[in-house]
Amino acid sequence: MKKGFIFDLDGVITDTAKYHFIAWRNLGAKIGVDVDLKFNEQLKGISRMDSLDRILAHGGKENDFTLEEKEALAAQKNDEYVTLLQSLTPADLLPGVKEFLDQANTKGVPCAIASASKNAPFILEKLGVKDQFAGIVDPATLHKGKPDPEIFIKAAELLNIKPEEAVGFEDAQAGIDGIKACHMFAVGVLSGEPLHGADVTCHELTELNMDELLQK
Numbered sequence: 506m507k508k509g510f511i512f513d514l515d516g517v518i519t520d521t522a523k524y525h526f527i528a529w530r531n532l533g534a535k536i537g538v539d540v541d542l543k544f545n546e547q548l549k550g551i552s553r554m555d556s557l558d559r560i561l562a563h564g565g566k567e568n569d570f571t572l573e574e575k576e577a578l579a580a581q582k583n584d585e586y587v588t589l590l591q592s593l594t595p596a597d598l599l600p601g602v603k604e605f606l607d608q609a610n611t612k613g614v615p616c617a618i619a620s621a622s623k624n625a626p627f628i629l630e631k632l633g634v635k636d637q638f639a640g641i642v643d644p645a646t647l648h649k650g651k652p653d654p655e656i657f658i659k660a661a662e663l664l665n666i667k668p669e670e671a672v673g674f675e676d677a678q679a680g681i682d683g684i685k686a687c688h689m690f691a692v693g694v695l696s697g698e699p700l701h702g703a704d705v706t707c708h709e710l711t712e713l714n715m716d717e718l719l720q721k
């Protein structure tokens with residue numbers, strides 16, 4: 506019997522990957538690295554600085570910037586990303602998310618967010634669902650990013666449950682790997698690429714039966 510739900514944000518609750526892409530592509534153009542949609546797939550679920558490191562390596566520029574310069578580049582990208590986020594409204598929730606959260610709240614099943622994004626509280630506020638989460642892991646407190654299970658273990662702690670008592674929802678392979686590494690039940694939300702190791706997959710949350718999930 507499961508006792509709580511743990512959600513990734515980008516790709517599960519809303520699609521912010523398109524805004525990350527615009528901001529990284531524009532930053533890449535300034536430093537001479539081509540960031541295309543295919544390469545952007547590799548940045549999903551990856552922290553801001555790790556994403557920058559991957560972009561620099563992709564362009565053969567991994568040794569061209571000091572740490573201070575890289576922090577300035579990441580801040581530039583984030584400024585543009587946050588500007589793009591201003592247009593978010595509850596209409597940007599992915600299909601079935603609002604209904605799923607309402608149903609969980611009605612049943613008394615607590616929900617938490619396990620997102621690599623430092624902008625998660627702001628995004629949830631803009632989407633009008635922040636109050637529906639009992640906890641949001643602060644990614645600044647993490648020692649390791651996904652696929653390490655730390656973020657999912659912390660999310661379960663916020664809900665006062667064990668990882669194996671939770672259902673985790675993820676759209677990225679690194680996230681599914683993190684969920685399974687702490688013996689959580691994994692729901693993979695598909696958006697193109699297959700997800701290996703998920704216990705159940707769907708294209709949107711409308712396809713899921715909550716009572717069946719809780720009995721896993």
Ligand code: B16
Nearest residue numbers: 514515549550551553620621622623
């Ligand atoms: P920020 P998730 C991730 O969100 C994104 O998929 C990833 O592209 C981004 O770099 C990361 O958040 C950090 O976001 O720059 O806002 O701190 O999928 O873990 O919800």
Ligand code: MG
Nearest residue numbers: 513515516676
């Ligand atoms: Mg994601």
